[in-house]
Amino acid sequence: QVQLVESGGGLVQAGGSLRLSCAASGRTFSSYAMGWFRQAPGKEREFVAAIMWSGGRTDYAEVVQGRFTISRDNAKNTVTLQMASLKPEDTAVYYCAAVHLSNFRNKRGPYDYWGQGTQVTVSS
Numbered sequence: 001q002v003q004l005v006e007s008g009g010g011l012v013q014a015g016g017s018l019r020l021s022c023a024a025s026g027r028t029f030s031s032y033a034m035g036w037f038r039q040a041p042g043k044e045r046e047f048v049a050a051i052m053w054s055g056g057r058t059d060y061a062e063v064v065q066g067r068f069t070i071s072r073d074n075a076k077n078t079v080t081l082q083m084a085s086l087k088p089e090d091t092a093v094y095y096c097a098a099v100h101l102s103n104f105r106n107k108r109g110p111y112d113y114w115g116q117g118t119q120v121t122v123s124s
Contacts, residue, residue: 022096
């Protein structure tokens, strides 16, 4: 069982940056692939980025490639999403997600555990 808590959301102007963090409970964090997803009002939840258990492999949605960076610190049980050059269309609730390596199918899902989400609003 893993519990995830996101933080770092807020209001930022277009072109600005934000750093989201996800703190995970449990002693086997390094055995989980981690992902970030987002859901804008009236839209389906979409994949943003993922990082494998060792941190060596990452994957990004095309719309954030080159602007967002995902990283993890297995010693601190945290995963971070650094977002730069933000656009109004990045406005959404951002969710952290986890899946144990034994259940892993694809970097883009499915994931077994989800945080409560953190709001990111980018003004134009």
